[in-house]
Amino acid sequence: MQQMALLIGLAAVAALFLPAVRMRLELSKAKHPSLTGHARMARRVAALVPYYTYDENRFFRSDDAPTQIAERRREGFERLTQIYWQRYVRSAALTAEVEGAISDLQFTSRYRVPFQYSQYLRRHLKAGAFLQSSDGVTVTDLDGNRFYDLAGSYGVNLFGHDFYKSCITEGSVRAAELGPVLGGYHPAVAYNVRRLREISRLDEVSFHMSGTEAVMQAVRLARFHTRRPHLVRFCGAYHGWWEGVQPGIGNPVTQRETYTLKDMDEDSLRVLRRRRDIACVLVNPLQALHPNANAASDGSLVDSGRSAHFDRDAYATWLRRLREVCTERGIVLIFDEVFVGFRLAPGGAQEYFGVQADMVTYGKTLGGGFPVGAVCGRAGLMKRYREGRPADICFARGTFNSHPYVMAAMQVFLERLDTPAIRGFYEGLDELWNGRVEQLNARLEEAGLPVRVANLSSIWTVFYTRPSRYNWMLQYYLRAEGLALSWVGTGRLIFSLNYTEADFAAVCDRFVAAARAMERDGWWWSDPALSNRSIKCGILREMIAQRF
Numbered sequence: 001m002q003q004m005a006l007l008i009g010l011a012a013v014a015a016l017f018l019p020a021v022r023m024r025l026e027l028s029k030a031k032h033p034s035l036t037g038h039a040r041m042a043r044r045v046a047a048l049v050p051y052y053t054y055d056e057n058r059f060f061r062s063d064d065a066p067t068q069i070a071e072r073r074r075e076g077f078e079r080l081t082q083i084y085w086q087r088y089v090r091s092a093a094l095t096a097e098v099e100g101a102i103s104d105l106q107f108t109s110r111y112r113v114p115f116q117y118s119q120y121l122r123r124h125l126k127a128g129a130f131l132q133s134s135d136g137v138t139v140t141d142l143d144g145n146r147f148y149d150l151a152g153s154y155g156v157n158l159f160g161h162d163f164y165k166s167c168i169t170e171g172s173v174r175a176a177e178l179g180p181v182l183g184g185y186h187p188a189v190a191y192n193v194r195r196l197r198e199i200s201r202l203d204e205v206s207f208h209m210s211g212t213e214a215v216m217q218a219v220r221l222a223r224f225h226t227r228r229p230h231l232v233r234f235c236g237a238y239h240g241w242w243e244g245v246q247p248g249i250g251n252p253v254t255q256r257e258t259y260t261l262k263d264m265d266e267d268s269l270r271v272l273r274r275r276r277d278i279a280c281v282l283v284n285p286l287q288a289l290h291p292n293a294n295a296a297s298d299g300s301l302v303d304s305g306r307s308a309h310f311d312r313d314a315y316a317t318w319l320r321r322l323r324e325v326c327t328e329r330g331i332v333l334i335f336d337e338v339f340v341g342f343r344l345a346p347g348g349a350q351e352y353f354g355v356q357a358d359m360v361t362y363g364k365t366l367g368g369g370f371p372v373g374a375v376c377g378r379a380g381l382m383k384r385y386r387e388g389r390p391a392d393i394c395f396a397r398g399t400f401n402s403h404p405y406v407m408a409a410m411q412v413f414l415e416r417l418d419t420p421a422i423r424g425f426y427e428g429l430d431e432l433w434n435g436r437v438e439q440l441n442a443r444l445e446e447a448g449l450p451v452r453v454a455n456l457s458s459i460w461t462v463f464y465t466r467p468s469r470y471n472w473m474l475q476y477y478l479r480a481e482g483l484a485l486s487w488v489g490t491g492r493l494i495f496s497l498n499y500t501e502a503d504f505a506a507v508c509d510r511f512v513a514a515a516r517a518m519e520r521d522g523w524w525w526s527d528p529a530l531s532n533r534s535i536k537c538g539i540l541r542e543m544i545a546q547r548f
């Protein structure tokens with residue numbers, strides 16, 4: 001009798017807890033097996049990584065290359081150093097003068113390459129962080145060196161520097177009479193709201209000062225209206241640097257109300273279908289280029305494991321399925337188009353992939369060259385208060401939101417979006433940029449170089465086909481050939497759409513020349529036994545030896 005009661009009790013407890021256990025297991029299954037998929041663990045592991053740096057000998061032979069290869073590398077490095085010393089004198093001098101006082105600069109220059117190589121490299125290759133002018137698709141540094149701009153101003157530069165200069169000039173003239181008066185609106189706001197509603201096919205708009213803030217506000221509103229705490233983001237996706245959307249490495253605080261799920265995976269849909277605590281799903285369509293991987297940066301390019309491949313149909317299907325589940329479960333679907341908005345199509349990723357979100361964030365290029373963030377959303381989601389509950393509000397402000405100069409430059413940007421000249425950029429856009437990728441890849445293949453590029457339209461990433469520890473060196477050879485990259489190096493090349501065939505041909509020539517020089521200097525020498533796995537194991541051994 002007693003046994004029976006115990007069994008019934010156990011069964012009752014199991015019935016009570018089983019669904020919770022099952023849901024927990026489902027959540028675990030929906031996490032990507034990499035550290036990127038396990039934010040908390042990644043932070044713990046990151047905290048254990050010891051600092052060490054390679055001395056000169058190890059810098060050239062971290063892959064145990066034979067002496068003559070190390071010598072070739074040394075000579076090549078010496079040549080590169082000379083070029084840098086001669087060409088970048090003023091830019092490098094001013095950088096050295098202020099570097100100690102600009103924390104952002106210290107961070108970016110330190111993490112341009114894997115940390116073991118960084119110190120030696122920074123001591124010898126000083127490129128400088130200053131520019132004095134831009135023109136067409138080029139930028140010029142303080143020493144008068146002109147570079148083809150592949151950095152793309154973090155994605156802001158979509159139609160060319162001159163386009164933004166004139167948006168700013170014309171916008172400033174329009175805003176001048178009102179000046180920097182805040183609180184009241186410049187009439188440009190009315191135009192911008194009308195256009196953004198048309199573009200997003202959503203009801204309401206709010207303006208912010210950055211993409212990070214726009215995302216923060218979209219998530220906050222989703223939580224407010226659904227009364228649920230959790231946001232879902234996909235593994236590797238960048239959404240700015242606000243706490244909740246950056247739960248892993250880089251954030252000192254544990255984020256308990258963020259689920260990081262596998263991109264393009266059935267297990268994630270199951271979690272969305274079952275859990276009741278999810279307010280919103282945040283999608284950065286850039287991930288279509290490298291699902292479940294972090295934004296590629298040369299700072300973590302320790303081997304040749306980087307890969308990328310964009311499949312438009314597969315990603316569109318995934319977005320449609322997400323849309324269905326979100327609708328079914330009352331989850332707010334947010335497209336974060338801060339980066340890709342206007343780049344893939346005039347109507348952004350929604351138009352490009354044919355899927356309507358509940359909220360969309362824009363930023364970067366929308367400001368016509370000025371800093372901005374915007375949220376568009378369905379009316380029911382954008383309200384910052386509840387009808388009938390006067391004290392229950394979702395607070396959002398921002399001194400500089402709707403700044404007259406920003407709004408006026410945005411108006412010029414949006415007006416020009418409709419002109420034939422700008423519309424022309426979108427005709428055959430994918431064919432053009434896919435063709436350019438094929439062209440460069442064919443030349444790299446023909447030259448027997450272990451480098452390839454992959455793209456999402458005009459956003460490119462470089463990957464490497466032979467196991468090597470030194471791929472990050474390519475960014476320095478590219479610079480010597482007059483190609484300017486951002487601090488993430490070959491991880492991200494961002495083209496503006498005004499690149500002509502001649503401009504692109506010049507970039508191709510320089511790219512191939514840089515890769516040839518790097519090959520000639522022995523950096524891609526590789527022991528046949530070397531693999532990406534063995535490189536990683538070697539680095540792990542170094543770290544263990546360093547710690548103990």
Ligand SMILES: Cc1ncc(COP(=O)(O)O)c(C=O)c1O
Pocket residue numbers: 154210211212213215238239240241284336337338339340363364372
């Ligand atoms: C998709 C996405 N969301 C948000 C942000 C953050 O925007 P901001 O740098 O203007 O804060 C970025 C910036 O790169 C981004 O790419």
